[in-house]
Amino acid sequence: MCIRDSYSAPAAYYFPSVARMQAVEILKGSSQIQYGPFTTGGAINLVSTQIPNTFKGNLQTSYGSFNTGQLHAKIGDSKANFGYSIEYLNFNSDGFKNLPDGSNTGFDKNDFVAKFRLNSSPDAILKQALTFKFQYSDEVSNETYLGLTQSDFDSNPFDRYASSQEDKMTNDHIQFMVTHKMEFSKQFRITTNAYYNGFSRNWYKLNDVVFNGDKVGIASVIDNPLDFPDYINIVNGTSNSDADALLVKANNRDYVSKGIQTKFDYHWAGDNVFHDLEIGLRYHYDEEDRFQWKDGYNIVDGVMNVTSNGAPGSDANRISSARAFAGSILYKLKYSNLTLTPGVRYENIVLSRDDFGTSDSNRTGVNLSSRENKVDIFIPGIGFNYKLSANTSIYGGIHKGFSPPGNEAGQKAEESINYELGSRFNLKGLRGELVAFYNDYSNLLGSDLAATGGTGSLDQFNAGEVAVKGIELLLNYDLLERNTKFSLPITFGYTFTDTEFLNDFGSDDSLWGEVNAGDELPYIAKHQFNTSISFEHSKFELNLNGRLNGCLLYTSDAADDRRGGVVWGGGGGGGGGG
Secondary structure, three states, rough: OOOOOOOOOOOOEEEEEEEEEEEEEEEEEHOOOOOOOOOOOEEEEEEEEOOOOOEEEEEEEEEEHEEEEEEEEEEEEOOEEEEEEEEEEEEEEEOOEEEOOOOOEEEEEEEEEEEEEEEOOOOOOEEEEEEEEEEEEEEEOOOOOOOHHHHHHOOOOEEEEEOOOOOOOEEEEEEEEHHHHEEEOOOOEEEEEEEEEEEEEEEEEEEEEEEEEEEEHHHHHHHOOOOOOHHHHOOOOOOOOOOHHHHHHEEEEEEEEEEEEEEEEEEEOOOEEEEEEEEEEEEEEEEEEEEEEEEEEEEEEOOEEEEOOOOOOOEEEEEEEEEEEEEEEEEEEEOOOOOEEEEEEEEEEEEEEEOOOOOOOOOOOOOOEEEEEEEEEEEEEEEEEEEOOOEEEEEEEEEEEOOOOOOOOOOEEEEEEEEEEEEEEEEEEEEEEEEEEEEEEEOOEEEOHHHHHOOOOOOOEOOOEEEEEEEEEEEEEOOOOOOOOOOOEEEEEEEEEEEOOOEEOOOOOOOEEEEEOOOOOOOOOOOEEEEEEEEEEEEEOEEEEEEEEEEOOOOOOOOOOOOOOOOOOOHHHHOOOO
């Protein structure tokens, strides 16, 4: 599956367990046109464990500090006309933070995957395979949104306040997928996928504090404890409180993503020429269902007690959905040392929202408010690669970046034109890559997230024109290249990213402050360094890794201005590179 394929809820909290993945593919430039709807910074394809060709079984366990443990078991086999793979993963920890009552602050996650394949005989004229995949996972995470005041963080950054003792994230995910492959010849095949993903999550967490009838959000209390001394005493449990002094929000959401897609792949060759044509079609539906409420608690002697139960749907009661048809054509031409890859993607999207109101828990529609936004767009791109020699090549490309807007009528999609030019080389064992990139946004999208100080509505908004440019360097060298028993590879990576707003921007409610032309994009480090060195043998290996990020702007105004509560769209990853 490719990550971020949701139209209505791009900030959905589900992400597959990387520990059970067999491979990770990074697709950039024109190659990502086959994947969408987000085509700005690239696509990540997580390849789950494949059905093995012969019988294989594997059991892997690990244990670490804070009672952190992982168990990963898998077994599979293939016969002439049948194959299977069964896999189980558990990952858990007691957590490293400290609650006054000693409660668990860790997590426990289970993940189960089963695959079954039926296939025709190898000598069949028309080769076919039908694969069924089932996946289920559940998770309990004793995690909180509540942070610490600056002084408390300075004294002990791993403490948690007593008022976060009820904070907990619970979720479960289920996936069904059926894949049918038909191979008409060595040159022509058709692959069709039907898929369903269901994800339910409820993050039960402290949201507001009430004192003498006045309600204040937890972010304001923690940011300004001197302005709210009575509130902070309730939060840290040093003062007993009245009923309903702590309002804990059941941030309950259900997500559904389903659809069917097919891809036609035809390739042929001539003298010094190779052609490959891939055509993809997809119909997709997804939705986010918010059905949320707040419960009231008091705190007495550091212990929270329920004092009122909120009505389900009384805090948020709406469904956001999207229906989309997408098509893509990608053509690859290889002639001598030159490879050209032009392509185009088409997206037709209808985004909608039905808000039932906070007083209609049964969703009768008596207070229904609906809105709709439509998008119809072509997304072209072209890339090239030219081999200067057996050890050196240059590559580059131009492609249109796109991210769908929200469901507010008239809201524009995120659009950009992205350029890259680079070289890959191998000079006497020193392998590397150097690339320059430039992303020219005609319209950038931002999302309102509670994680960065916003309201948590996840609503998107237009932020205008932005330029993102920079360079990326990657070097690899084996210090023991000629040794047949040991290797000592060393890797160095550096990314320079320069960002700039090209116009003035201000939000309607001043939540994000004012942005002026020339301001930098927030939350992006200008300098990023990565390095690693490994000592490897056929039976063991030792690894040492290091990472250094430069300073981050919290908002576009200044590094010490924390008014902003926004995570910006596709500009976050640079956009160039290989």
